[in-house]
Amino acid sequence: MAMLGLQRLRPACNPLCHVSSQTSAQTRPQFVRMAISESAATEEKHMAVKVPRVLSVAGSDSGGGAGIQADIKTCAALGVFCTTAITALTAQNTIGVQGIYPVSADFLERQLRSVLSDIGADVVKTGMLPSADCIDTLCSVLDLFPVRAVVVDPVMVATSGDELAGAGILDALRKKLLPKAEVVTPNLPEASMLLDGASVGTLEEMRKAAAEIHKMGPRYVLIKGGHLSGSDDIVDILYDGSECHEYHGLRVETRNTHGTGCSLASAIAAELAKGSHVRQAVQAAKTYVEKTLQKSAKLTIGSGAQGPLNHVHQLNHWESLGEPHFRPNHLLLYAVTDSSMNKQWGRSTSEAVQAVIEGGATIVQIREKEADSGEFLEEAEASLKIARKYGVPLVINDRIDIALACDADGVHLGQSDLPISRARAILGPKKIIGVSCKTPEQAMRAWEEGADYIGSGGVYPTNTKQNNKTIGVEGLRKVCEASPLPVVAIGGIKDHNVKEVMASPRPEQLQGVAVVSGLFNQPDVVVATQKFRAILADALDDSYSRVV
Numbered sequence: 001m002a003m004l005g006l007q008r009l010r011p012a013c014n015p016l017c018h019v020s021s022q023t024s025a026q027t028r029p030q031f032v033r034m035a036i037s038e039s040a041a042t043e044e045k046h047m048a049v050k051v052p053r054v055l056s057v058a059g060s061d062s063g064g065g066a067g068i069q070a071d072i073k074t075c076a077a078l079g080v081f082c083t084t085a086i087t088a089l090t091a092q093n094t095i096g097v098q099g100i101y102p103v104s105a106d107f108l109e110r111q112l113r114s115v116l117s118d119i120g121a122d123v124v125k126t127g128m129l130p131s132a133d134c135i136d137t138l139c140s141v142l143d144l145f146p147v148r149a150v151v152v153d154p155v156m157v158a159t160s161g162d163e164l165a166g167a168g169i170l171d172a173l174r175k176k177l178l179p180k181a182e183v184v185t186p187n188l189p190e191a192s193m194l195l196d197g198a199s200v201g202t203l204e205e206m207r208k209a210a211a212e213i214h215k216m217g218p219r220y221v222l223i224k225g226g227h228l229s230g231s232d233d234i235v236d237i238l239y240d241g242s243e244c245h246e247y248h249g250l251r252v253e254t255r256n257t258h259g260t261g262c263s264l265a266s267a268i269a270a271e272l273a274k275g276s277h278v279r280q281a282v283q284a285a286k287t288y289v290e291k292t293l294q295k296s297a298k299l300t301i302g303s304g305a306q307g308p309l310n311h312v313h314q315l316n317h318w319e320s321l322g323e324p325h326f327r328p329n330h331l332l333l334y335a336v337t338d339s340s341m342n343k344q345w346g347r348s349t350s351e352a353v354q355a356v357i358e359g360g361a362t363i364v365q366i367r368e369k370e371a372d373s374g375e376f377l378e379e380a381e382a383s384l385k386i387a388r389k390y391g392v393p394l395v396i397n398d399r400i401d402i403a404l405a406c407d408a409d410g411v412h413l414g415q416s417d418l419p420i421s422r423a424r425a426i427l428g429p430k431k432i433i434g435v436s437c438k439t440p441e442q443a444m445r446a447w448e449e450g451a452d453y454i455g456s457g458g459v460y461p462t463n464t465k466q467n468n469k470t471i472g473v474e475g476l477r478k479v480c481e482a483s484p485l486p487v488v489a490i491g492g493i494k495d496h497n498v499k500e501v502m503a504s505p506r507p508e509q510l511q512g513v514a515v516v517s518g519l520f521n522q523p524d525v526v527v528a529t530q531k532f533r534a535i536l537a538d539a540l541d542d543s544y545s546r547v548v
Ligand SMILES: Nc1ncnc2c1ncn2[C@@H]1O[C@H](COP(=O)(O)OP(=O)(O)OP(=O)(O)O)[C@@H](O)[C@H]1O
Pocket: 066, 157, 158, 159, 186, 187, 188, 224, 225, 226, 227, 234, 235, 236, 249, 250, 251, 252, 253, 254, 257, 258, 259, 260, 261, 262, 263, 264, 286, 289, 290, 293
């Protein structure tokens, strides 16, 4: 193979501009920050943004679940730029491998040189290598263009049982590629093949196999336990030449395990490219694959035994496709907490939430005007655990940051909070956004900007919100008639006036009532809530109240 003589360029670290225009009296962190920002300003034009890069040397899976396709998606999900050198085309789907078209060693070399001579790579990840020639070529090119680490997934057999590389590659793999590897990631059958058919089917055998494979030259051996039978726990074993580290994870019950191995190896490569140590990289990769399996468990792509993963589940949320994130009849009895009221009665917010849900509240809003952010978050998290157990949605008043931090079901915003369109952009399409509206115009705008429901009031004067203009039953009716969104009535609603609010003819969009002190300024929240549910059932026709 001809030598290109190209060297990888390592850009020197740009020194900071330490002579800042402000001097002496500053504290050190401020000084460092200013120095950095001033340096940034003067060098802005020349500043290079260095992106972590992985080069995947692997086969194409036409089914989109494994091989190159899995590698690119995994790297994208983990924030790494992925280039490719394709070793083979496979005609493959969720049923099996219908054909293999290997790429010649010459053309593999062209791809490797194209990528490494220009874009470069921090880490090379290898998957399917169809011939010993391809392995020879790869090793020679790696000698010319050294990279920080090589992650070798010794792909031999697809999950379907179809052979992807024959025993003919074993010698080159063991003698040439493994000595260059930072990590090698065999599954159980591959570990056995590398060891000429030794049995690798128990944890003890995995440990022994890891030590044997380590003698072939890689710095780390990770034996994957995905094929271990008969346990809820899936253990991968990492051997570093002196110690075995175990990575435990829960087995996800799913048919969608096609490409887990490729994804794990790519995730390790991506984490290494970002600068992690091998042990951190393996842990992060295992966590990524487990989470991805969970998010992909129910997908039905293809009719075969092994479906693909949804690698970019943070972007597309397929797991919740088809599930409406909000149903208007959740607004029937809407409980809004008030921490000082609950404190007076000697209960925490989460105890109050438990009681109000037991009593029959159909949605809960955590409204916190006193606690600091940390306490608010703790209360919200504890309340959310309870709400999830009962399948009742829980939203946060005003604080989008708290809603995001605890992954609540949504927020309720006032007219002076962040604009609805911004809130929607931050929270994504799957979170509930409710908006307080006093007028038909506000209701129309909330709808245009992407809200899910409207809270309209105050219907009656209330102590919880003094200085709040009341709109009365008439104002509520006007909002309901104009609103394209479902409406919940709020403000001073007590057991004695629910009937009046919900009285017929009830406007179509009016779904229920939101209550604060009627539920919580009470000695027994469960009993108070049950009473409201009974009055609501009475006020509405049966078919309606039975839906929730
Ligand atoms: N059902 C599962 N639940 C949780 N983790 C799993 C499951 N199946 C595999 N894993 C994990 O996924 C990673 C890949 O393991 P596996 O042994 O399946 O690789 P593989 O056989 O090479 O996969 P591939 O199908 O891509 O060839 C490992 O970290 C393993 O622990």
